[in-house]
Amino acid sequence: xxxxxxxxxxxxxxxxxxxxxxKDVSFTIKRxxxxxxxxxxxxxxxxTFNMICGYYPPTEGKIFYDGKDITDKKAYDYTNMKxxxxxxxxxxxxxxxxxxxxxxxxxxxxxxxKNERQxxxxxxxxxxxxxxxxxxxxxxxxxxxxxxxxxxxxxxxxTSPQLLFLDENMAGLNPAETEEAIKLIRRINESxxxxxxxxxxxxxxxxxxxxxxxxxHGEKIAVGTPDEVMNDPYVMEVYLGVKKEDADA
Amino acid sequence: xxxxxxxxxxxxxxxxxxxxxxxxxxxxPIFVKSPYILNVFVLVFYMSTLSMAWNLLGGMTGQNxxxxxxxxxxxxxxxxxxxxxxxxxxxxxxVAGMVAVAVVAGVIFYPCFILRGPYFTLVSIAFxxxxxxxIINSEFFGRASGVGLPYGxxxxxxFRFGSKVPYYYVGLAMMILIYAFMKKIERSKIGYALKxxxxxxxxxxAIGINPIKYKIMAVVISAMVAALVGFFYASYIRYIDPxxxxxxxxxxAVLPAxxxxxxxxxxxxxxGLIMIPLSxxxxxxxxxxxxxxxxxxxxxxxxxxxxxxxxxxxxxxMNSRAKQFVDERILKKPSVEVIEEVEMAGGR
Numbered sequence: 001x002x003x004x005x006x007x008x009x010x011x012x013x014x015x016x017x018x019x020x021x022x023k024d025v026s027f028t029i030k031r032x033x034x035x036x037x038x039x040x041x042x043x044x045x046x047x048t049f050n051m052i053c054g055y056y057p058p059t060e061g062k063i064f065y066d067g068k069d070i071t072d073k074k075a076y077d078y079t080n081m082k083x084x085x086x087x088x089x090x091x092x093x094x095x096x097x098x099x100x101x102x103x104x105x106x107x108x109x110x111x112x113x114k115n116e117r118q119x120x121x122x123x124x125x126x127x128x129x130x131x132x133x134x135x136x137x138x139x140x141x142x143x144x145x146x147x148x149x150x151x152x153x154x155x156x157x158x159t160s161p162q163l164l165f166l167d168e169n170m171a172g173l174n175p176a177e178t179e180e181a182i183k184l185i186r187r188i189n190e191s192x193x194x195x196x197x198x199x200x201x202x203x204x205x206x207x208x209x210x211x212x213x214x215x216x217h218g219e220k221i222a223v224g225t226p227d228e229v230m231n232d233p234y235v236m237e238v239y240l241g242v243k244k245e246d247a248d249a
Numbered sequence: 250x251x252x253x254x255x256x257x258x259x260x261x262x263x264x265x266x267x268x269x270x271x272x273x274x275x276x277x278p279i280f281v282k283s284p285y286i287l288n289v290f291v292l293v294f295y296m297s298t299l300s301m302a303w304n305l306l307g308g309m310t311g312q313n314x315x316x317x318x319x320x321x322x323x324x325x326x327x328x329x330x331x332x333x334x335x336x337x338x339x340x341x342x343x344v345a346g347m348v349a350v351a352v353v354a355g356v357i358f359y360p361c362f363i364l365r366g367p368y369f370t371l372v373s374i375a376f377x378x379x380x381x382x383x384i385i386n387s388e389f390f391g392r393a394s395g396v397g398l399p400y401g402x403x404x405x406x407x408f409r410f411g412s413k414v415p416y417y418y419v420g421l422a423m424m425i426l427i428y429a430f431m432k433k434i435e436r437s438k439i440g441y442a443l444k445x446x447x448x449x450x451x452x453x454x455a456i457g458i459n460p461i462k463y464k465i466m467a468v469v470i471s472a473m474v475a476a477l478v479g480f481f482y483a484s485y486i487r488y489i490d491p492x493x494x495x496x497x498x499x500x501x502a503v504l505p506a507x508x509x510x511x512x513x514x515x516x517x518x519x520x521g522l523i524m525i526p527l528s529x530x531x532x533x534x535x536x537x538x539x540x541x542x543x544x545x546x547x548x549x550x551x552x553x554x555x556x557x558x559x560x561x562x563x564x565x566x567m568n569s570r571a572k573q574f575v576d577e578r579i580l581k582k583p584s585v586e587v588i589e590e591v592e593m594a595g596g597r
Contacts, residue, residue: 053455075451076457076459079456086455087455091451092452093444093449104445105456105457107438107441119438119441124593137585155456156456
């Protein structure tokens with residue numbers, strides 16, 4: 001059982017009308033590890049991510065979770081399967097306090113709270129874990145980017161996932177804040193949560209990920225440890241632009 | 250230990266304050282004999298209740314309905330027709346009316362919740378007008394001439410009185426019950442789901458909320474409460490006609506919530522207590538002098554509130570010095586942290 005990858009993506013393709021955003025991508029996510037996905041802007045990272053999270057179905061291909069086909073599952077089914085996600089553009093519940101934001105998700109998921117007290121207790125626990133405890137009575141719209149990013153994670157964690165998807169959770173943070181976020185992500189992983197993340201910040205990817213998948217123009221161009229990937233000639237070419245891309249038109 | 254006592258005292262002060270307010274309302278009919286004034290209060294009670302029904306959708310879920318007069322009217326028709334045609338007890342007809350309206354609302358709004366955005370509001374307007382036209386043209390519903398309830402001796406069983414006092418108390422009880430019910434919803438799983446949907450549907454889906462399911466639940470509950478109000482209205486006025494469902498009536502259901510503060514369960518009650526007496530007063534005082542001026546003044550008050558207090562009266566109060574004063578001097582409210590600490594410690 002534990003040999004099967006937690007997520008197996010098999011030949012998925014997504015076409016929006018004429019545009020092929022993701023073309024025949026396959027990869028697996030190893031249980032218990034932190035796996036990253038990188039690629040230049042417009043490489044199809046978010047599209048791939050949204051397909052795995054059920055926000056839109058792939059045009060072709062299948063997605064397996066724990067060996068079960070979840071291609072057609074709806075986004076709101078995921079927390080019941082112990083899978084949770086964050087958003088690249090933060091979506092805090094603006095007019096609710098930080099605490100209420102997290103209480104709301106503590107009511108849902110596979111280990112959903114049965115009553116208000118349980119929901120609050122669970123929320124408090126998560127807030128302490130993510131370091132938002134002191135700010136629990138602040139309206140979430142009044143917080144800065146780093147805290148809102150943290151809140152995204154707190155909300156996802158309150159559903160007690162075993163697999164967590166992080167969509168550019170460190171974009172817009174300064175180096176010190178990034179360092180904090182990296183520590184938090186590592187702590188989450190050490191508590192037994194498998195993590196799959198999209199990230200632009202190489203420092204984070206290198207220090208966190210066991211395995212990295214590189215997308216470019218909707219295709220998987222490399223996979224391996226951060227070191228292997230960074231030294232891959234094609235990846236270097238894509239990132240540093242050694243040679244003019246033919247497919248740029 | 251001190252903290253515990255402070256929290257207990259605070260809760261006691263809250264309860265005493267609520268008790269005093271309740272006592273005042275209970276005492277009003279004993280001192281006020283004017284049927285006109287009592288009528289204004291009854292109006293406040295049922296319009297506030299209707300507005301609370303609206304607020305579950307508009308305030309909590311962020312789905313602005315402009316068809317609540319139609320639910321109310323349908324509820325009134327369903328219960329009236331049952332009483333007139335089959336002779337069943339009016340209280341039972343109220344339940345039947347609520348169930349009927351719940352089914353109609355659920356079936357009609359299911360498809361339009363699949364779409365996001367303003368479609369719900371549009372459909373709710375069309376829904377109200379369609380129902381009204383249908384009733385005007387249906388022999389079964391009594392066409393434009395409406396349906397009258399039988400008059401007779403005063404009776405609790407038939408919910409029929411010559412005096413306004415029993416209606417006053419039933420109306421008050423209805424408002425309080427629905428308030429308690431809405432408060433319960435707000436703090437429950439459904440309430441959090443609805444608030445999450447209001448803030449962001451994608452975020453809601455990400456934590457495991459099926460937006461369509463919860464929106465349907467909200468519309469069904471809201472429609473049922475509106476139907477209950479319709480039953481009360483019909484028993485009170487004892488005559489209903491399709492005019493009950495015109496668009497302006499749906500708008501009237503929205504106003505108390507907006508003026509009072511749609512983000513709060515209490516909003517519709519506060520708004521109702523202010524706007525309805527005001528509108529009745531303006532009508533009684535000025536409509537004979539210059540017809541229509543009452544509506545104009547009402548509109549001005551409304552514009553002023555929306556312009557200067559967009560979060561409603563409660564929205565302003567919550568961040569005001571007045572609240573600080575009340576909390577510190579009258580209720581002796583401890584800090585949020587203290588209340589939290591005591592609450593969390595209490596159950597372990």
